[in-house]
């Protein structure tokens with residue numbers, strides 16, 4: 001999808017665009033102040049910043065769960081329709097907790113969004129099998145959530161999010177509660193899923209290392225009021241493995257982001 005400017009230049013319509021967004025909660029907290037952000041289809045964006053800078057608020061707006069008090073949000077150039085439904089695009093969200101139904105098997109958990117959408121059982125089962133394979137859980141479809149480790153439960157939660165083949169995948173610190181080794185594995189696997197499925201991803205994190213490893217661009221935010229202070233495209237190979245984590249570009253970009261985060265801490269009261 002594209003738009004033609006008066007200059008004749010052809011620009012792709014962004015997957016997401018936030019124009020002059022303010023968010024003031026009823027208690028008076030200004031969570032976001034004049035946020036402008038444009039995300040192209042196929043980008044992997046991380047929102048990085050200190051606690052309280054409005055990352056989750058912005059993510060919830062991208063999911064259509066919150067509305068700004070001022071400004072305009074568009075998904076592929078459109079707004080949600082008057083019934084609050086999307087205009088055909090699919091959005092999935094993953095939270096910090098896996099939020100699986102404890103009484104249902106992993107397969108049943110992953111199939112839930114398809115059952116809600118009344119997808120015929122045969123097709124749904126194919127999609128569930130594909131999603132479980134994508135996250136490396138093919139052998140665990142019949143298990144109950146409590147039989148899996150925290151990392152595997154998060155994989156199941158990811159499978160449930162990708163089973164609908166979303167255009168936009170939103171993740172709010174999904175791996176924050178996991179140990180570092182598991183987190184690194186999941187970062188690699190999520191990046192692979194993004195690369196293969198050609199989704200647009202917005203990922204909230206507190207971790208500079210995670211943001212540089214996983215993203216194509218990092219958006220740095222500052223708190224009180226929450227605003228964007230930097231946009232940093234990430235340099236690195238499209239396929240990233242452990243060698244990228246010890247490469248010079250990785251280390252340099254972590255250093256630059258550390259300086260920006262130190263600045264965000266100095267200027268925002270957190």
Ligand SMILES: Nc1ncnc2c1ncn2[C@@H]1O[C@H](COP(=O)(O)OP(=O)(O)OP(=O)(O)O)[C@@H](O)[C@H]1O
Pocket residue numbers: 025026027029030031049050051052053054055056057058226
């Ligand atoms: N429902 C709400 N009502 C009032 N204030 C809220 C609400 N939700 C968030 N806030 C406030 O808005 C600001 C931004 O919160 P938000 O959760 O978006 O930040 P965050 O960057 O995601 O923080 P964290 O990294 O700690 O999760 C904070 O000051 C928070 O206390």
